[in-house]
Amino acid sequence: MLAGGTDVIVQMRTFDREPRTLVDVKYIEELNRVSIEDNETYIGAAIPSGVLNENQKLKSLYPGLLESADLIGSTQIQGRASIGGNLCNSSPAGDTIPALIANAAKCLIAGTHGTRNVPVEDFVTGVGTNCMTRTEFLLGLILPRPRPRTQDAYLRFIPRTEMDIAVVGAGVSLTLDHDRVCTHARVGIGAVAPTPLLVTKAAEALIGTQCDETSLQAAADACRAAASPITDKRGTVVYRRKVVGVLCYRAGVIARDRILNGQN
Known part of the structure; x- marks a missing residue:
């Protein structure tokens, strides 16, 4: 399937991959609507991230997710690259995937036997692989409407200032009651395991607290414990494990402060 083509065209040229057929889906309505x-939000798999970032309602509901989409490549790339394509590329370092996990997004997959929903945390099965069969494709993403007093945030670390692959990424979504106590949380991390991860123990460390320094540090420690990174040219195992905790902590602070500052 060819949506923006910002990954598949490069892979065809770089890795000498020649698919027998490329189907352009950029003009299929179901894949290009919001x-x-x-109760929920639907985002078509082929909508360019640049278009999504112009949607002010989406920005107010899912600021962290939109921030993650805004990190994909340059302005020119964002005119074609989509969240759906970023997910289907199935890289452990995909920027939007931890943010989608934090927002409890589900993949709407269509195939010869109908449609099915798969949580984003279960979609990627390995480096460059996912749960779809040869007769299936991604229609779009379904996100639950955020609860009252809910906000999210996404952070990544890269060696350069922009247009680079994430060394580590972390997405956090929090819900606080009127006493500032966390009643719901989700934490997603990327680039520190063969697949992006939902870290339930990090969420458990935050729920029932006011997301203070102690609980945020406990969530950071849970992310470090869940990580199983590798050493490569962008970072060592020790470095990545350290940074994922830092990013979880900082993203949690941003999400918490967005709620306290009245952004929801």
Whole structure:
């Protein structure tokens, strides 16, 4: 399937991959619409991230997710690259995937036997592989409407200032009640394991607290414990494990402060 083509065209040239057929899906309506309903939001798999970032309603509901989409490549790349394509490329370092996990997004997959929903944390099965069969493709993403007093945040670390592959990424979504106590949390991390991860123990460390320094540090420690990174030219195992905790902590602070500052 060819949506933006910012990954597949490069792979065809770099790795000498020649698919027998390329199907352009950029003009299929179901893959190119955004629908914001009372209980959920639908984002078509082929919508360019640059278009999404112009949607102010989406920005107010999912600021961290939109921030992650804004980190994909240059302005020119964002005119074509999509969140759906970033997910289907199935890289452990995909920027939008931890943010989608933090927002409890589900993949709407279509195939010869109908459609099915798969949580994003279960979609990527390995480096460059996912759960879809040869007769399936990604229609779009379904995100639950955020609860009242909910905000999210995404942070990544890269060696350069922009247009680089994440060494580590972390997405956090928090819900606070009126006493500032966390009632719901989700934490997603990327580039520190063969697949992006949902870290339930990090969320458990935050729920029931006011997301203070102690609980945020406990969440950071849970992310470090969940990580199983490798050493490569962008970072060592020790370095990545350290940084993932730092990014979880900082993303948690941003999400918490967005709620306290009245952004929801």
